[in-house]
Amino acid sequence: MWEYTEKTKDHFLNPRNVGVINEPDGIGEVGSLACGDALKLTFKLGKDRRIADAKFQTFGCASAIASSSALTEMMKGLTLEDAGKITNEDIADYLGGLPKEKMHCSVMGRDALEKAITYYRGESEKKVEGEIICECFGVTDLEIKRAVTENALKTIEDVTDYIKAGGGCGKCHEKIQAIIDQQFGGIQILPSMKKKVLTNIQKIKLIEETLIREIQPALAKDGGNIELVDVDGDKVTVKLRGTCATCSKSQITLKNYVETKLRELVSDSLEVQEVN
Amino acid sequence: MAVIYADNNATTQIASSVLNEMMPYLTEYYGNPSSMHTFGGQVGKKIKEARAQTASLLNATPEEILFTSCGTESDSTAIRAAIMSSPSKKHIVTTRVEHPAVKNLCEQLAKERFRITYVPVDQNGALDLDFLYQSLTDDTAIVSIMWANNETGVIFPVEEIASVVKGKGIAFHTDAVQAVGKIPIDLKNSNIDMLSLSGHKIHAPKGIGALYIRKGTKFSPFLIGGHQEKGRRGGTENVASIIGLGAASKLSQELMTKENTDVKTLRDTLEKGLLEKIDHSFVNGVKERRLPNTTSIAFEYVEGEAILLMMDQFGICASSGSACTSGSLEPSHVLRAMGVPFTAAHGTIRFSLSTYNTMDEVNLIIEKLPPIINTLRNMSPFWKQNQ
Numbered sequence: 001m002w003e004y005t006e007k008t009k010d011h012f013l014n015p016r017n018v019g020v021i022n023e024p025d026g027i028g029e030v031g032s033l034a035c036g037d038a039l040k041l042t043f044k045l046g047k048d049r050r051i052a053d054a055k056f057q058t059f060g061c062a063s064a065i066a067s068s069s070a071l072t073e074m075m076k077g078l079t080l081e082d083a084g085k086i087t088n089e090d091i092a093d094y095l096g097g098l099p100k101e102k103m104h105c106s107v108m109g110r111d112a113l114e115k116a117i118t119y120y121r122g123e124s125e126k127k128v129e130g131e132i133i134c135e136c137f138g139v140t141d142l143e144i145k146r147a148v149t150e151n152a153l154k155t156i157e158d159v160t161d162y163i164k165a166g167g168g169c170g171k172c173h174e175k176i177q178a179i180i181d182q183q184f185g186g187i188q189i190l191p192s193m194k195k196k197v198l199t200n201i202q203k204i205k206l207i208e209e210t211l212i213r214e215i216q217p218a219l220a221k222d223g224g225n226i227e228l229v230d231v232d233g234d235k236v237t238v239k240l241r242g243t244c245a246t247c248s249k250s251q252i253t254l255k256n257y258v259e260t261k262l263r264e265l266v267s268d269s270l271e272v273q274e275v276n
Numbered sequence: 277m278a279v280i281y282a283d284n285n286a287t288t289q290i291a292s293s294v295l296n297e298m299m300p301y302l303t304e305y306y307g308n309p310s311s312m313h314t315f316g317g318q319v320g321k322k323i324k325e326a327r328a329q330t331a332s333l334l335n336a337t338p339e340e341i342l343f344t345s346c347g348t349e350s351d352s353t354a355i356r357a358a359i360m361s362s363p364s365k366k367h368i369v370t371t372r373v374e375h376p377a378v379k380n381l382c383e384q385l386a387k388e389r390f391r392i393t394y395v396p397v398d399q400n401g402a403l404d405l406d407f408l409y410q411s412l413t414d415d416t417a418i419v420s421i422m423w424a425n426n427e428t429g430v431i432f433p434v435e436e437i438a439s440v441v442k443g444k445g446i447a448f449h450t451d452a453v454q455a456v457g458k459i460p461i462d463l464k465n466s467n468i469d470m471l472s473l474s475g476h477k478i479h480a481p482k483g484i485g486a487l488y489i490r491k492g493t494k495f496s497p498f499l500i501g502g503h504q505e506k507g508r509r510g511g512t513e514n515v516a517s518i519i520g521l522g523a524a525s526k527l528s529q530e531l532m533t534k535e536n537t538d539v540k541t542l543r544d545t546l547e548k549g550l551l552e553k554i555d556h557s558f559v560n561g562v563k564e565r566r567l568p569n570t571t572s573i574a575f576e577y578v579e580g581e582a583i584l585l586m587m588d589q590f591g592i593c594a595s596s597g598s599a600c601t602s603g604s605l606e607p608s609h610v611l612r613a614m615g616v617p618f619t620a621a622h623g624t625i626r627f628s629l630s631t632y633n634t635m636d637e638v639n640l641i642i643e644k645l646p647p648i649i650n651t652l653r654n655m656s657p658f659w660k661q662n663q
Contacts, residue, residue: 009585018654036579036606061581
């Protein structure tokens with residue numbers, strides 16, 4: 001049983017502003033039957049250029065209906081500029097909070113509002129940009145990045161709670177984690193960084209970073225590990241540990257994988273050698 | 277507000293006769309059944325009686341009954357025991373519609389390098405038996421097939437499957453948590469090696485289950501400890517609950533006919549009433565080979581959690597196959613395995629009755645639900661489009 005606030009229950013059992021406005025100024029439709037929830041939001045502007053009326057139709061659970069109802073109440077009387085500032089957090093706060101697993105309902109409200117405003121302004125609807133990361137729910141990397149940044153999401157579970165990504169088959173979990181890491185993980189390894197001339201300190205830091213974030217996890221899958229011993233000019237000295245230390249193929253790993261990866265992400269002229 | 281409890285596949289009310297049997301063993305008779313003194317020994321005698329009662333419900337012998345803490349423990353014990361007993365075999369056969377107790381265990385075993393075959397079901401929820409039989413190999417350690425599905429009530433022909441599996445020298449286990457007490461079970465005349473049951477589905481308390489292990493079946497314990505349960509499960513017995521399970525087993529035998537007549541009539545009335553009054557609704561799964569107390573009805577274009585919460589206003593308790601109720605985002609794996617469209621899976625409600633339900637209650641559900649579905653459909657952006 002979900003712990004819904006009294007206000008959420010009230011907006012679910014007595015939803016405000018159900019319906020569709022005739023000849024609306026703005027329409028925003030999000031979600032689908034397959035996803036389990038969907039919202040159609042319409043609004044009309046008054047002579048004072050403020051939102052005079054807003055109505056919704058929602059297919060979904062109690063918190064989806066309550067979030068939609070809350071949104072329509074919040075929008076009324078606002079200018080489009082102010083309405084555009086309503087965040088998913090604001091919708092949840094209006095209801096006295098939503099269970100963490102239900103935050104995606106408030107995000108759905110915010111998304112419908114954005115679409116409705118875009119429609120009014122006659123801007124062509126933003127095309128689905130970015131790369132689809134979660135195929136089950138059709139969520140792109142850009143959407144995940146936005147949710148992670150706006151709501152300071154730290155785990156895959158958080159991302160699923162807010163925008164559903166990762167809540168289906170789970171195949172995209174690695175990619176979602178990579179996006180979270182990128183937003184919060186300190187130095188970002190971008191291909192462009194390597195073009196720059198690096199100072200020695202920058203180079204060492206980037207090598208360390210690459211080892212920790214890219215190479216160690218890959219070796220760990222086979223029970224191996226790697227440690228940075230020294231960097232002298234372009235000579236990178238490492239020590240192989242775990243199963244790598246005794247593996248007959250370790251020299252191949254060193255040259256074909258570790259060196260290639262470091263050259264790709266840090267500097268083309270690097271050479272990797274193993275300390276004995 | 278009176279509670280109308282139509283969620284008996286989730287759990288059941290403890291029968292007063294069961295509680296009465298248990299009470300003395302929660303109060304004055306607190307001895308340890310393993311003790312040498314009479315005070316403890318008398319408790320041991322009562323456990324023996326409960327074991328015989330539980331065995332009788334299954335037409336098994338008392339020695340074949342192992343008391344556990346729940347259905348999940350019984351399932352884990354059975355499947356782990358089978359693979360421990362044949363360490364060279366690395367293949368397990370189960371279905372795509374098992375309860376998480378078996379499903380998630382198999383997913384875990386897949387990580388432990390077992391190969392798992394998930395037998396599919398058709399749109400009626402019936403198992404693809406050809407697929408099942410063709411998947412059996414010399415490497416198969418165990419076949420685990422539920423007796424009846426908890427969501428749809430669809431009954432699988434486990435006795436027939438057990439014969440085929442047994443013929444190939446493979447162990448057969450069935451999760452019969454939903455079947456026990458609702459349909460007659462005769463293990464003496466079957467080839468089933470192991471069977472799991474749970475107390476709280478048959479009016480005993482939560483926290484007690486049993487595993488039937490056919491005499492001669494290779495076994496290794498899941499809980500290692502003292503000599504309790506003949507060394508098959510260490511740990512001091514959950515005395516009062518074991519006695520409760522015994523009493524509930526006896527009660528189940530007495531109520532078996534009622535379950536298949538009166539309760540079935542209530543279920544059929546409920547099903548017919550709802551389907552008649554609510555268009556765009558249908559039953560998930562075959563209607564014939566089905567538990568007498570269960571109906572899974574899909575209401576298209578509405579979402580299950582919203583239905584449940586609106587019914588809750590009237591004290592009506594049921595379950596949903598929708599995603600939103602469980603906290604996961606996808607609808608029930610059972611409905612998806614059956615190929616129920618998303619439009620219907622999200623709006624599926626399971627009603628599961630018991631001998632405690634009345635015709636008045638059924639009529640109240642038939643009266644209250646149609647306006648709820650109507651309200652939610654009128655709120656849905658898809659409803660008018662599809663009219």
